[in-house]
Amino acid sequence: MTISALPGPAVPGESASPPDVSIRVQDLHFTYGNAEVIHGLTFSVRRGEVTGLLGPNGAGKSTTLRVLIGILEASRGSVEVEGFSLPEHAFEVKQRIGYVPESAELYDTLTAQEFLELAGRLHDLDEDLLQDRIEAMLDGLGLLDERLQRLNTYSKGMRQKVLLASALLHDPAVVVLDEPLSGLDADTAVLVKRLLSVLAAKGRTVLYSSHVLEVVERVCARVLILDHGKLIADGSPADLMTSTREHTLEDVFRRVTQADDVEPRVDRILGGLRR
Amino acid sequence: MSVLDFDRRQYRLLLGLMRDLGARRELTSQLGLDASAMYLMGPFLLLIGGVCSLFALAHPPPRGFLMLLLGLTAFFLVPTLVSEAADAFMNPAEASVLAHRPVRGSTYAAAKLTYVFRASLMVTLPLNAIPAFAGLALSGTRWFYPLTHLAAAALMGCCIALLACGAFGVLFGIVPIRRLRSAAMWAQLVAAVAVPLAPQLLRFPGRGPGSLDLDAAYWSAVPITWFASLGLIGQATRPLIVWTYALPSALGCVILIAVGVTALSQTYMTRVVMVMRARQAHAGAGRIRIRRTLTHWIPGRPATRGTAAFVVKMAMREWQFRRSFLQANMFLVVILGLSLVRGGFLSPLGARRLVPIQLTPHLFGILAVMTSQFLSFSDRYRAGWIFQTTPGSAFRSMARGVFWAMWSIFAALPALMLLVAGVWAWGARDGVIFAAYELAVTSTYLGVALWLADGIPFTKPPRPSRAAASQSAVLVLMLTAVVAAGIQASLILPNRVTTVAATLALSLLAPAVTWASLRVLEVRMKTSVDLVGASPTRMFAASAED
Numbered sequence: 001m002t003i004s005a006l007p008g009p010a011v012p013g014e015s016a017s018p019p020d021v022s023i024r025v026q027d028l029h030f031t032y033g034n035a036e037v038i039h040g041l042t043f044s045v046r047r048g049e050v051t052g053l054l055g056p057n058g059a060g061k062s063t064t065l066r067v068l069i070g071i072l073e074a075s076r077g078s079v080e081v082e083g084f085s086l087p088e089h090a091f092e093v094k095q096r097i098g099y100v101p102e103s104a105e106l107y108d109t110l111t112a113q114e115f116l117e118l119a120g121r122l123h124d125l126d127e128d129l130l131q132d133r134i135e136a137m138l139d140g141l142g143l144l145d146e147r148l149q150r151l152n153t154y155s156k157g158m159r160q161k162v163l164l165a166s167a168l169l170h171d172p173a174v175v176v177l178d179e180p181l182s183g184l185d186a187d188t189a190v191l192v193k194r195l196l197s198v199l200a201a202k203g204r205t206v207l208y209s210s211h212v213l214e215v216v217e218r219v220c221a222r223v224l225i226l227d228h229g230k231l232i233a234d235g236s237p238a239d240l241m242t243s244t245r246e247h248t249l250e251d252v253f254r255r256v257t258q259a260d261d262v263e264p265r266v267d268r269i270l271g272g273l274r275r
Numbered sequence: 276m277s278v279l280d281f282d283r284r285q286y287r288l289l290l291g292l293m294r295d296l297g298a299r300r301e302l303t304s305q306l307g308l309d310a311s312a313m314y315l316m317g318p319f320l321l322l323i324g325g326v327c328s329l330f331a332l333a334h335p336p337p338r339g340f341l342m343l344l345l346g347l348t349a350f351f352l353v354p355t356l357v358s359e360a361a362d363a364f365m366n367p368a369e370a371s372v373l374a375h376r377p378v379r380g381s382t383y384a385a386a387k388l389t390y391v392f393r394a395s396l397m398v399t400l401p402l403n404a405i406p407a408f409a410g411l412a413l414s415g416t417r418w419f420y421p422l423t424h425l426a427a428a429a430l431m432g433c434c435i436a437l438l439a440c441g442a443f444g445v446l447f448g449i450v451p452i453r454r455l456r457s458a459a460m461w462a463q464l465v466a467a468v469a470v471p472l473a474p475q476l477l478r479f480p481g482r483g484p485g486s487l488d489l490d491a492a493y494w495s496a497v498p499i500t501w502f503a504s505l506g507l508i509g510q511a512t513r514p515l516i517v518w519t520y521a522l523p524s525a526l527g528c529v530i531l532i533a534v535g536v537t538a539l540s541q542t543y544m545t546r547v548v549m550v551m552r553a554r555q556a557h558a559g560a561g562r563i564r565i566r567r568t569l570t571h572w573i574p575g576r577p578a579t580r581g582t583a584a585f586v587v588k589m590a591m592r593e594w595q596f597r598r599s600f601l602q603a604n605m606f607l608v609v610i611l612g613l614s615l616v617r618g619g620f621l622s623p624l625g626a627r628r629l630v631p632i633q634l635t636p637h638l639f640g641i642l643a644v645m646t647s648q649f650l651s652f653s654d655r656y657r658a659g660w661i662f663q664t665t666p667g668s669a670f671r672s673m674a675r676g677v678f679w680a681m682w683s684i685f686a687a688l689p690a691l692m693l694l695v696a697g698v699w700a701w702g703a704r705d706g707v708i709f710a711a712y713e714l715a716v717t718s719t720y721l722g723v724a725l726w727l728a729d730g731i732p733f734t735k736p737p738r739p740s741r742a743a744a745s746q747s748a749v750l751v752l753m754l755t756a757v758v759a760a761g762i763q764a765s766l767i768l769p770n771r772v773t774t775v776a777a778t779l780a781l782s783l784l785a786p787a788v789t790w791a792s793l794r795v796l797e798v799r800m801k802t803s804v805d806l807v808g809a810s811p812t813r814m815f816a817a818s819a820e821d
Contacts, residue, residue: 071374094377105371107296114295121288122376 022047022082022174022205023068029076030063030229037063038229040077045207045222050200052220053209056257060229061209062102065178068207069099082173095123098167100160102178108152112143112162115151116169123170130169137165141188156183164192174205181212193219217249227257282382289378289386320351320401328409337413338503338512341424344406345499345506348428349435352398356391356432356439384536391440395432403428415511427506434498437532444535457594491517496524573679578669582676582732586650587684589733593653596733600649622701623709624771629764635689636713637756640720643685644752647724650677651735651803659734662804670804674725674796677732678789681721690714704771712774715781722788728796730803 023045030038038060045051055061066072067079070090079086081093106115113134120130138144141161151159160183167175175196181189196219200206210216216223217237225233233240233256237249246252253259327347331340373383407424410416442462450458494500495517507513573580590596623633653659665673690710697706729735767777 069375091377091379094375097375099375101371101375103371107292107372109296118288118292119376122285122373122378124284124377 020046020048023207024080025064025068025077026079027077028064028067028074028079030060030067030072031075032063036075036229038067038074041226041229041231043224043231043234045205047205048200048203049221050196050206050208050219052216052223053207053226054211054213054216054223054253055226056259058228059226061226062178064226065099065176065207065209069097069176070094095170096173098170098172098175100163100167100175100177100180102182106151106159106162109150111148111150112138112154112165113147115162116166119166120169125170133169134165137169140191141165157185157188160184161188168195168199172204174207175199176207178209179211180208181210181215189215213248213250213253223249225253225256232256281385282379285378285382286386286389289383290389293386293390317397317401320398321404323347324402324405328406331406331409331412334412334414336512337410337416337420337507337510338514340406340410340413341427341503341506342499342514344403344424345428345431345503348399348402348431349499351402352395352432352435353439356395356398356436388436388440388536391436392433395436396429399428399432400425417509420510423506423508423510427502430505431498431502434502434528437536438498438528441528441532441535444537445531447535491515492520495520498524498528501525573676573683575675575679576669576672578665578672579676579679582673583680583683584676586677586680586732589653589655590646590680590684593655593733596649596653600646620696620700622697622705623768624701624705624774625769626764627769629760632709633764633768634756634760635693636716637720637760639685639689639713639717640724641752641756643681643717643721644724644727646681646685647728650732651729653733653735656734656736659731662731662734662800665804667801670797670800671793673731674793674800677728677796678721678725678793681724682718686714686717686721689717708771708774708778712768712778712781715778715785718785719781719788722785722792725789725792725796728799730799734803 021044025041025043028038028041029036041060041064053061053064063072067074067086068081070081070086070093073087082096084092084096086093107118110118116134116137117130120133125133134147135144138147141164143158143161143165146154146158151162154162160180164180167177177196180192184192193215196206196208200221208216208220220237222236223233223240224231233252235243237252240252240256241247241249244252244255246255324344327344330343335343403425407421407428410420410424411418413420446458446462494514500514500516501521504513504516573583590600620632621630623630626633690713693713694706694710697709699706701709763777767773
């Protein structure tokens with residue numbers, strides 16, 4: 001079974017989202033222990049669009065993504081993905097999502113082939129289709145010759161490619177990527193950027209978290225900027241630059257997150273070294 | 276768990292995955308035993324079972340024979356299965372790799388339970404195979420005794436496995452997430468200590484209310500007796516079970532299992548991700564002050580103090596280390612505690628018999644040796660790259676830092692506490708002499724302990740097989756300590772002058788042993804720094820970059 005064949009919500013009219021909205025987040029709060037790290041996020045993500053999720057370190061990007069893919073439960077608020085509410089329908093959401101995590105978490109003693117077979121079988125893919133897709137993915141990503149090597153012999157970039165392949169293998173309706181270009185060589189990074197654009201053009205929802213603002217500016221039709229667990233900007237890169245009268249997304253980002261000037265901080269660091 | 280949610284295909288897939296990961300030692304950095312360690316245990320358990328079978332030659336009653344075997348089985352099973360259950364249900368790799376896949380909670384829990392059952396059978400069957408047949412030599416047993424014996428042992432194993440899983444499920448449900456890892460660790464320790472010591476603990480400080488027969492209550496309430504009764508079906512004698520005590524216990528077990536397994540199947544994946552991400556934001560200010568005080572006075576170069584502070588901090592915060600250390604040593608501490616309370620806090624000097632407090636120097640010595648066994652291992656071993664950037668000249672200072680950290684914890688602190696308690700309880704003279712003696716003995720042990728340390732602290736992935744081997748080392752050490760304690764009780768401590776002389780002699784010996792050990796440790800640190808990345812899982816993700 002492929003994901004494109006998966007049905008929508010079982011109960012007609014269950015979803016309150018407009019038809020083009022794939023992800024809807026309403027007043028999301030999240031707490032680790034006693035510390036609330038997400039404070040009332042509200043946003044939606046449309047189908048057929050690459051949406052970027054930006055923010056300084058510790059802003060809550062990865063936590064937000066983990067809530068959206070159903071592996072963390074919000075402490076308050078509502079989250080709906082492809083018409084299924086979380087956490088009640090986590091299984092259905094996971095069937096429809098492809099996720100590339102921030103760090104390359106893999107079973108190191110499996111080979112790339114075995115890991116992808118595991119991922120595909122957990123998504124109930126037909127065996128012939130699975131093998132075809134694995135071959136196509138590994139070939140496209142340049143890992144075909146290393147497919148039978150254990151993953152503990154892979155470099156960081158190679159592991160990242162395996163994660164990417166495992167996220168796309170079941171042709172998910174929603175692709176969630178947390179720093180997907182980390183460790184990839186320039187050639188593969190170009191490939192991935194193009195792949196995301198094509199996936200969006202084919203109607204897939206792509207949510208992309210990254211610190212590489214040039215890439216986000218080029219790939220994403222819309223950008224969400226988080227800071228300290230709150231949404232502080234939402235719009236297309238062009239709109240954000242216009243409204244803030246900045247020339248690059250990096251300048252927009254620094255302005256809305258109220259980043260300190262760099263020069264005094266460099267002086268502070270070098271001053272410490274002189275002591 | 277909902278039967279409707281169960282996916283048979285996915286169940287088989289997950290079972291195959293667990294089998295492959297176990298066979299390839301993927302789980303070695305987690306809590307449980309990997310498949311290789313489990314297979315290695317097989318012949319060892321078969322041998323123990325064979326030795327126990329010799330007991331049948333004495334023609335004990337079948338009831339006693341079976342109870343002994345089931346008790347021994349439980350002794351091996353509880354720590355193994357609690358570890359396996361912990362591994363099965365708190366596995367960070369699975370939390371990261373599987374949590375975002377469409378896996379039904381009930382299917383996952385069923386696969387995990389099967390995996391844990393399999394682990395239980397790998398212990399129960401080899402241990403009971405020979406005794407089951409040896410039981411035919413007992414008077415009054417019938418031809419089918421081997422079958423009922425093995426069935427009882429296997430069922431008891433499954434019951435303990437379910438209880439272990441249930442306990443983790445309940446912990447998942449009631450313990451705050453940031454405390455869950457510590458709670459799981461303490462649950463393991465309590466199980467490992469409480470089960471074998473339960474009869475002693477029940478009798479302490481004396482028998483209970485007159486109407487309560489503690490022995491009958493204990494033996495009726497423990498599952499071993501129920502399964503012994505099952506194993507003796509059709510035989511002449513069966514153990515006495517007082518149902519008034521057995522039924523509440525059985526009900527408690529059923530509730531524990533039901534609640535636990537339900538909790539695991541429903542919310543496992545989400546909660547385990549939370550567990551792995553839950554961090555204690557700040558170390559307690561009080562604990563930081565204690566550590567600073569401990570390491571501030573240490574002499575030598577900054578690298579010495581830095582390493583000492585690093586070792587103390589990691590020993591207190593590193594979960595895998597704390598777990599291994601406590602699991603190996605808690606039994607000793609509890610035994611000593613019980614002995615002290617029962618034997619009284621009598622002066623160790625001038626006594627004509629063994630006084631429990633006389634064991635303290637050896638106990639802390641053993642703790643130091645055991646610590647050095649575990650010191651190199653950590654589930655944060657990937658961070659060990661930092662030592663690859665260390666100048667070669669710093670390794671001597673680092674080795675000294677390890678010594679000072681361990682000396683502060685295992686020699687200086689206990690000696691200080693003994694000094695205070697001893698002066699108060701036995702007078703200044705005995706208090707000072709025994710504290711000095713304790714310091715000298717423990718320092719000598721520490722000198723030997725450092726010789727056993729395997730390179731840079733906290734830079735190697737945990738090896739469960741090493742934990743298993745260390746249990747044997749503890750036995751050898753305990754025997755040595757008993758001999759040493761016997762010698763000191765008869766030759767040294769009865770006379771204060773001899774005690775002072777022994778203290779002076781050990782005070783000369785300890786630095787010499789330590790000096791030699793530190794040279795060995797320094798070389799091992801230098802050697803191991805090149806092997807930091809040579810772990811089952813690759814350390815430097817970026818090092819193989821094109």
